[in-house]
Amino acid sequence: MKQPPEISVVAPMHNEADNLDPFFERVGRILDQAGCRWEIVCVNDGSSDDTLERLLDWHAREPRIKVIDLSRNFGKEVALTAGLDHASGAAVVPIDADLQDPPELIPEMIARWREGYDMVYATRRVRHGETAVKRTTASLFYRLLDRISEVHIPRNTGDFRLMDRRVVEALRRMPERTRFMKGLFAWVGFRQTAVYYDRDPRLAGETSWNYWRLWRLAVDGITSFSAAPLKVWSYVGLFLSLSALLYAAFLVIRVFVQGIDVPGYASMMVVILFLGGMQLITLGILGEYLARVFTEVKQRPLYLIRETRGLDADIRPHRPAGGE
Ligand code: UDP
Ligand code: MG
Numbered sequence: 156m157k158q159p160p161e162i163s164v165v166a167p168m169h170n171e172a173d174n175l176d177p178f179f180e181r182v183g184r185i186l187d188q189a190g191c192r193w194e195i196v197c198v199n200d201g202s203s204d205d206t207l208e209r210l211l212d213w214h215a216r217e218p219r220i221k222v223i224d225l226s227r228n229f230g231k232e233v234a235l236t237a238g239l240d241h242a243s244g245a246a247v248v249p250i251d252a253d254l255q256d257p258p259e260l261i262p263e264m265i266a267r268w269r270e271g272y273d274m275v276y277a278t279r280r281v282r283h284g285e286t287a288v289k290r291t292t293a294s295l296f297y298r299l300l301d302r303i304s305e306v307h308i309p310r311n312t313g314d315f316r317l318m319d320r321r322v323v324e325a326l327r328r329m330p331e332r333t334r335f336m337k338g339l340f341a342w343v344g345f346r347q348t349a350v351y352y353d354r355d356p357r358l359a360g361e362t363s364w365n366y367w368r369l370w371r372l373a374v375d376g377i378t379s380f381s382a383a384p385l386k387v388w389s390y391v392g393l394f395l396s397l398s399a400l401l402y403a404a405f406l407v408i409r410v411f412v413q414g415i416d417v418p419g420y421a422s423m424m425v426v427i428l429f430l431g432g433m434q435l436i437t438l439g440i441l442g443e444y445l446a447r448v449f450t451e452v453k454q455r456p457l458y459l460i461r462e463t464r465g466l467d468a469d470i471r472p473h474r475p476a477g478g479e
Contacts, residue, residue, distance in 0.1 A: 160219070161191040162265065162317075163244030164258075167234035168210070169200040171252040175209050179220060182250070182258045189262045194465075195220045197252070198238040201228030214464045221465030229458045232334035235314060237458045239323055241466055247323050249314045256315035263350050264317035273345035276316035278309060280353050289369075296373050304380035306341040309349065313337070321345065331379065332450045332457060335372070338380045378443050385444060388437045395430070 164182055171178070179195070186193040197220065199207045210222045223237055235249050246268055250256045256277065264275040297310045314336050318326075325343045377384065463470045 158192060160194040160244045161246065162186060162189070162193045162261070163242035163247045164193065164195045164261075165198070165235065165238035165242050165247055165249045166195065166252040167198045167200050167231050167238060167249075168202060168206055168252045169228060169231070169234070170202045170204045170206060172202070172204045172206045172209055174253050175206065175213065178252050178254055179213055179217070181254065182261075183217070185258045185261055189265055191265065193219060194242070194244060196238045196242045197222050198234040199224045200231065200234035201225055211464060218465055222463060223460055223466070224462040226459040226461045231314075232336050233458050235336060236326075236334055237460070239326060241463070242323070243467075245320050246317050247320070248317045251313070251315065256313065257352055260315075260350055260352055261317070267348055267350065268317050268319065271346065272348045273319040273322050274316060274340070274343075274347040276309060276312050276340070276347065276349055278312045278349045278351050280311075280351055292369070296376075300373075300376055300380070303377065303383040304338070306338060306380060308337050308341045308376075308380075312349070314340075316340065319345070332455070333375050333379050333447055334457070335376045335379045338376055342380070374443060378447055382444075384440045388440070391433065395433070399426075 164186070166178070168175075182195060186195075197210050199210060199222065207222075207224055210220070210224075213220045214222050221241075223241055225234060225237060229237075238249065239247060246265070248261060248264065250258065260277055264277070267275040294310075297308065300308055301310075318340075322343055322345050325345075326339055329339055329342075331339075460470055462472045
C-alpha cells in the first residue's frame with residue numbers, strides 16, 4: 156500500500172452530495188476490476204451542501220478516497236488543477252462527479268495508455284439531455300476557436316481523459332491563472348488518441364453552468380489561446396479609413412459636378428454611430444486581455460486549501476476543544 160498508485164482519478168465536486176455514493180461505488184468497482192492500485196482524489200470546491208461531510212465519511216471507510224477541501228468555490232477548472240497537483244498516480248484521470256463521464260471507459264483508456272499513448276481523451280458522440288441551442292452554440296464555439304487559435308482542440312471533448320505523469324507534470328508547469336483546461340490539454344501535445352462514448356444526462360443535482368458562465372468560458376478560451384481578436388481591429392480600421400477616404404473623394408467630386416446640395420445629416424449620423432460602436436467593442440476587447448494580464452501579474456495563488464485527508468502531508472483544520 157505504500158507504493159504510489161498507478162491510477163489517480165481526480166474529481167472536482169461542487170454540491171454533489173447526492174452523487175457521491177453511486178460515483179464511488181461505480182468508479183471503485185471499475186478500478187478494482189481493472190486490477191490496478193488506485194486512488195480517487197476528490198476536490199470539494201466550496202460546496203454549500205454536505206458534500207464535505209460525506210467525503211470525510213467515505214475517506215474514513217476507504218482510505219484510497221482522498222479529500223482536498225478548498226477554502227471557497229474556485230470554479231471547476233481551478234478545482235481540477237488542485238486535484239492534479241496532489242494526485243500521485245502514474246496516470247491521472249480527471250472525471251466529473253455527476254457521472255456524466257462514464258467511468259466504464261477507464262479500462263479502455265488504461266489499455267491505450269499501456270499501448271504507449273500519453274493522453275487518451277474521451278470524445279462524446281451525442282449529447283443526451285442537452286438543448287439544441289446548447290449543442291449548436293457549443294459546435295459554433297469549437298469551430299471558431301479552431302479557426303483562430305494556435306492549437307487544435309478536439310471537438311466534443313471535455314476534461315475526461317487519461318494523462319500520463321509526464322503530461323501532468325507539463326500541465327503543472329503552466330502558471331496561468333485563467334485555466335482554460337481544454338486548451339492547456341491540447342497545448343502540451345504528446346502522443347494523444349481518442350476513445351468514443353455517449354454522454355448521459357447528469358445523475359442528480361443541477362449543472363452549475365448557465366449561459367453566462369458558458370459565455371465566460373468561451374471568452375477565456377479564445378483570449379487565452381488566440382490574439383486574433385486583438386489584431387483584427389487594425390484591419391477593420393484600415394478598411395473603414397480607406398472606405399471613408401474614397402467616400403470623401405466622391406463627395407468632393409460631386410460638389411464640383413453638382414454644386415452643394417442638402418447636407419447629408421443621416422449618413423453622417425450612421426457613420427458616427429457605427430464608428431463609435433466599433434471603438435467601444437475594440438476597447439472592450441483590449442479590456443478582456445488587459446484584465447487577464449492584470450490577474451496574471453498579481454501572481455496570486457490559484458487556490459487555497461482548507462483541509463486535506465489521505466495525502467502525504469495532511470492539512471487538518473484547527474478544531475477548538477469541545478466540539479465544533
Ligand atoms: N464543479 C466544480 N466547481 C464548480 C462547478 C462545477 O468543481 O464551480 C464540478 C462539478 O461538481 C462536476 C464538474 O465540475 O463534478 C462538472 O460540473 P457540471 O456537471 O455542473 O458541468 P457540466 O457537466 O454541465 O459541464
Ligand atoms: Mg455535468
